[in-house]
Each structure stands twice: as structure tokens, then as C-alpha cells.
Amino acid sequence: MSAPRELHDKLCVRRLARLEDEGLRSLPDDFLGRWDLDGSGAVEPDELPQAARARLATD
Numbered sequence: 001m002s003a004p005r006e007l008h009d010k011l012c013v014r015r016l017a018r019l020e021d022e023g024l025r026s027l028p029d030d031f032l033g034r035w036d037l038d039g040s041g042a043v044e045p046d047e048l049p050q051a052a053r054a055r056l057a058t059d
Contacts, residue, residue: 022051 035043035052045053 019052019055022055023049 032041032043035047037047038044048056
């Protein structure tokens with residue numbers, strides 16, 4: 001694995017761990033499937049928990 005790719009992967013793991021520490025479960029391979037609660041094909045702000053909205057700045 002190349003150094004830049006390895007660094008990117010480590011950063012992704014740390015970011016996901018931080019979200020989980022704040023009470024969020026994450027499925028990085030299926031964000032839309034996890035959070036598109038009404039099946040509209042888009043994740044709307046009211047479909048995310050407050051902690052996720054704050055972290056993603058969608059308010």
C-alpha cells in the first residue's frame with residue numbers, strides 16, 4: 001500500500017471512530033442506505049441524528 005493511501009485510510013478510520021464515540025454507528029459503504037429513511041434517494045437533514053447534522057454541518 002502506498003504511503004498516501006495508507007495515511008488516507010488511517011484518517012478515515014480515525015474519523016469514523018470519532019463519530020462512533022459520539023454515539024453514531026457508521027456504515028461507510030452504504031451511507032445512503034443507512035440514512036435515507038424514507039427511501040427518497042436523498043438523505044435529508046431530518047433523517048440524521050443531531051450529532052450527525054452538527055458534524056456534517058447540514059443545519
